[in-house]
Amino acid sequence: AQHQHTFQRPQQHLESCKWRPPAPRLACAIDETEEQQPVSEAQAPNEETDPQPWPSRWEGPHGCAGRYCLFANKGFARGRGIVAITTTQNVERLKRIEKEEYPPDEKPQPDSPPPYVVAEVEGKGLGLLANKTLHRGDTIMKKTPAMLVHRAFFESVAVAPQSQDALLDSAVALLPPPLRKEFLAQMGGSPSAILATNSFQMDIGSGSGDGHHYGNFPEVSRLNHDCRPNAAFHIGADLAHTTMAARDVDPRTELAISYIDPLLPRAARQQRIRHAWDFACGCALCSSSHKAADKSDARLREIARIEAALADFTDESVTARVLGRLVQLYADERLDASVAGAYTLVALNYNMLGDARSAQRYARLAHEALLVEKGPGHGDLAEMAELARSPRAHFTWRARVRR
Numbered sequence: 092a093q094h095q096h097t098f099q100r101p102q103q104h105l106e107s108c109k110w111r112p113p114a115p116r117l118a119c120a121i122d123e124t125e126e127q128q129p130v131s132e133a134q135a136p137n138e139e140t141d142p143q144p145w146p147s148r149w150e151g152p153h154g155c156a157g158r159y160c161l162f163a164n165k166g167f168a169r170g171r172g173i174v175a176i177t178t179t180q181n182v183e184r185l186k187r188i189e190k191e192e193y194p195p196d197e198k199p200q201p202d203s204p205p206p207y208v209v210a211e212v213e214g215k216g217l218g219l220l221a222n223k224t225l226h227r228g229d230t231i232m233k234k235t236p237a238m239l240v241h242r243a244f245f246e247s248v249a250v251a252p253q254s255q256d257a258l259l260d261s262a263v264a265l266l267p268p269p270l271r272k273e274f275l276a277q278m279g280g281s282p283s284a285i286l287a288t289n290s291f292q293m294d295i296g297s298g299s300g301d302g303h304h305y306g307n308f309p310e311v312s313r314l315n316h317d318c319r320p321n322a323a324f325h326i327g328a329d330l331a332h333t334t335m336a337a338r339d340v341d342p343r344t345e346l347a348i349s350y351i352d353p354l355l356p357r358a359a360r361q362q363r364i365r366h367a368w369d370f371a372c373g374c375a376l377c378s379s380s381h382k383a384a385d386k387s388d389a390r391l392r393e394i395a396r397i398e399a400a401l402a403d404f405t406d407e408s409v410t411a412r413v414l415g416r417l418v419q420l421y422a423d424e425r426l427d428a429s430v431a432g433a434y435t436l437v438a439l440n441y442n443m444l445g446d447a448r449s450a451q452r453y454a455r456l457a458h459e460a461l462l463v464e465k466g467p468g469h470g471d472l473a474e475m476a477e478l479a480r481s482p483r484a485h486f487t488w489r490a491r492v493r494r
């Protein structure tokens with residue numbers, strides 16, 4: 092699974108982002124209410140009391156709206172469960188992923204106690220607070236989705252809003268009770284509003300088309316937004332959403348992720364947050380003085396300028412001093428959760444300038460940051476490992492000096 096590209100920076104940064112279904116709906120070509128077969132709770136007897144974990148078994152379709160049908164697997168990912176509103180082709184993909192990533196003969200790791208507690212956070216509703224000291228790279232949580240909904244289910248004019256709501260209600264009813272409780276406890280109210288406030292875009296087709304879904308991970312949904320977050324996240328080919336500490340965190344400190352591109356200037360960040368989630372960001376940077384915000388925006392502009400130069404092999408302004416300046420700007424901006432792309436560029440550019448030691452140093456840092464921000468499946472990892480191993484054999488060696 093890959094994250095949705097919402098913006099493109101020089102090093103092909105990928106961003107996972109949250110979403111909001113399009114509203115208001117303008118047209119409904121076909122009302123498919125009649126195709127709905129809402130699933131009642133009565134169809135799952137004894138599930139509240141049954142101590143046995145559910146076996147992994149895909150069932151459905153339990154009703155359809157247009158090409159999108161409801162499928163459920165109460166035993167998905169070694170007993171966690173999942174529901175999906177998607178196409179039959181994508182269910183086959185989910186089956187393949189489960190077979191490869193969650194083989195039934197492999198014992199699940201016992202869950203270690205979470206390094207956070209859920210608590211009220213002033214001005215933000217509930218949030219997550221660290222309950223111990225965390226270090227950069229520590230895993231905060233790793234969760235598979237409770238619900239996957241094909242993006243076009245919300246966008247297709249062939250699916251009427253009533254059909255959407257009926258199928259979403261049925262989907263919730265098919266979740267195993269503990270996960271259903273977690274799902275319904277999320278901020279939002281109705282299932283569609285819960286999805287609008289708390290979902291991540293993900294591609295379950297590895298970019299091969301029609302795999303674009305909204306993924307809902309109820310435990311992850313308690314993470315509030317911060318423009319300079321102390322946690323980073325990625326969604327892997329195993330569908331799991333992993334949140335990791337991006338810097339050292341003291342106990343009782345709130346854990347937060349960025350819902351948006353943190354490199355946007357303050358006004359654009361706030362506008363995106365307002366537009367997509369309808370809240371005024373109360374993070375420390377957004378609440379800072381005009382003077383501090385202006386300084387931050389000036390640093391972001393300088394970052395953009397330098398990164399454009401680094402990505403242009405013909406740009407002659409690139410020197411070791413410029414590379415050092417970029418690293419300093421990221422540190423000053425506290426962009427600990429978004430440094431992988433910058434370190435990658437810096438590593439490649441040191442190599443292009445013929446400084447093998449610095450290239451190796453930043454290739455190692457980029458490798459570490461890619462694991463935190465993008466996960467072990469990211470394509471640049473091999474490149475950075477190669478550069479760290481033998482900078483002089485890398486195609487970038489002295490590329491700027493040779494010109």
Ligand SMILES: C[S@@+](CC[C@H](N)C(=O)[O-])C[C@H]1O[C@@H](n2cnc3c(N)ncnc32)[C@H](O)[C@@H]1O
Pocket residue numbers: 214215216217218277278288289312313314315316317368370371372373374
């Ligand atoms: C994904 S939920 C996060 C958890 C949520 N606070 C809760 O109680 O479940 C997103 C919602 O949390 C609140 N929120 C998140 N980050 C915030 C921030 N930086 N400032 C103010 N409110 C925030 C907003 O109400 C937003 O719609």
